[in-house]
Amino acid sequence: MLSVAIQTLGITAPVFVMLFIGVALKHLGWIDAAFIQTASTLVFKATMPTLLFLSIINADLDAALQPALLTYYVIATVAMFFLAWAWALWRCPAADRGVYVQGAFRGNNGIVGLALATSLYGDYGLSLGGVLAGIVILVYNSLSALILAIYNPNGRVSAGTILLSILRNPLVIGVTSAVPFAYWQIPLPDWLMTSGRYFAQMTLPLALICIGGTLTLSVLRESSRIAMGSSMMKMVWLPALATLGAGLMGFRGADLGILFLYFASPTASASYVMARAVNANHQLAAVIIVITTLMAALSVNVGLFLLGWVGWL
Template sequence: MNNLLISFNAVAPMFLWMLLGYTTRLKGILDQHSQRQLNRLVFQVFMPALLFYNIYKTDLHISVQPRLMLFVLVEIILMWLLALAVGIKADPRPQKRGALIQGMFRSNFILFGLPVIVSLFGTSGTGVTSMLIAVVIPLYNILSVITLEVFRNCRISVRVILTGILKNPLIIASLVGASFLFFQIQLPQFLESSVSGLANIATSLALVVMGAGFQITLIKENYRNLMLAVLMKLFLIPLIFVSSAIAAGYRGVALAAIMILFSAPTAVSSFPMAAQMESDSDLASEIIAFTTLISCATIFTWIFFLKQWGLI
C-alpha cells in the first residue's frame, strides 16, 4: 500500500497541472498564440534551467559506478534502436514517426528517479540516481534531436543533425551542467538561487502548457500510435531491459534506479521539443498523458514484485 501511495503521489500533481492547462484553454485564458509563446519559453529557458541545475547539483563523490553507467548507456542506445525499428514500421508519416519514437524511448527519469528512490531507500540511495541523471539525460536529448531532425527533413544529413544537436537548448544546458559538475565550478549564491527558482517552475509550467494544447478529439486519430507507445514504453521495454539488468547481477539501489529509468513514463520535455522541431506535438502530449497515468500502476507492480523477490 505504501508503494502504491508513493507512485500515486509522484503522478497526481502532473495530472493536476495538465488539468489546469486544459481548463485555462477552455476558459479562453490561453489561446493558441499564447500557447506557442509559452512553449518556446519552456523549451528555451525553463527546461534548460532544470537540466542544468539537476546535473550541477549531482554529488560526484558519492556512488560513482563506471560499470553501471556504461551498462545503462548501452541499454539506452539498444532501447532507442528498438523504438526506431518499431516506429519506422508502425507509421509512414515522418511527423508521426518522430513523436512516436521519442515517446517510446525517452524516460521521465529526471522527475521520477529521485523521489521514488528516496521513498524506497532514503537519502542514502540518491548518489547512484543523481549520477545516472547526469549521464543519461544528455544522451536522451542527443538521441531525441537525432530522431526528430531525421524525420523532420525525411533524410539523414550529418551536418543538419550535428547543427540541431549543438543548437538544442537542452543539450547545451546538459553539457554546461556537466562541465560545471566535473570542473567543480561554483555559481554565486544569487545565481544558484535564480537558476533553482527557474528549475522549480519548469515541470509545472511545461505540463500546464501541454494540458492547454491537449485535444480529446485527436485521440481517435492517434489511437493506434498511442496504444503502441504505451505498450512499448510501460510494458515491453521495462520487461526487456530490467530483466537484463537482473540477469547482469544488479541488485538494491542500482537495480531500483534502472527499473525507474526504464519504467518511468515519457519525459515531459519531449512535448516542447516535438513542438519546436515540427513533429506531432499532439501525439507527443497524448503519449505523456497516458503513460504518466498508467505508469502509476506499472511502477507499483515493478516495485512490489522486486521487493517480493528480494531484489531491491
C-alpha cells in the first residue's frame, strides 16, 4: 500500500506544483485576468481538443476492446452523472449546479487514472486504460456541455441550443473527429504528429497555471461548503457505488482495479476550462479540482486496500 501511495503522490505532486506556479505568477503580477481568460480560451478551443484527438488515434483498440467492461464503464459514468445531478437539486444553489455536477462525476482519467493503471498493471493497464479514457472522454464532454448549458448563467436555453452546444463543443469535436482515424488506422505525417504533440503538451501546464491564478483565500472560503460536497461525491460516494456494482457484476483482478482507479480519479482540469468558457462559476470548479486532487492520495489507496482485503483484486 505504501508503494501505491508513493506512486499516487508522484503523479499528483506535479499538478500542485503547476497550481502553485499559477498562484505565484498572479501574485507577482506576471499574469493577470486578461491572460487567464485568453489562455483558458486557447486551451478549450485548441490545445485540449488536439490532446484528445492524439490520445484517441494512439489508443490500442485491438489490445483492450472488451465490450462488457467498456459498456459497464459508460453506463456507470452516466449513472454517476444523474446521481450527482439529483443530489445537487437538493444540496446546491441553482447557479452552481452545473459546476457542482461536473466536478462530482468528471475524472482526470487521462492523467491520473491512466498513469496509475499503467504503473500497477503495466502494458495491459496502458492499453485498457487508454481505450477507457478515449471512450469516456466523449461521454464526459457531452454530459458536461449538457449540464452547463442547462444551468447557463445567462438563463435557461432550449433543447436545440443545448444540442448545438454539445455538437459545437471543441472537446467533443476533437474526440469525434479522431474516431475514423483510430478505427481505420489512417496514418498522419510524422511532422504533423510531432507538431501536434508540441501543441498538445501545453494543455495541462497552461490549464493548471490558469487555475492557480484564479485561486485566492476568499475564493477558498466562499466555495468551501459546496466544493467539499462535490469533492466527497467524486472521491468517496460515487466511486464506492460504481466499484461495488462492478464487483457484483463479476469483474475481478486487473479489470476491477483499473475500473476503480478511473472511477476514483480526481476531478479533471478540463472542468475548469469548460466552466470558464460558458461563464459559469469557474472559481468553484478550481477549488473542486484542488480538493479532489488532495484527497486522491488517501482515497485511492484506501480503496485499493479494501478491494484487496475482500479478495476482489
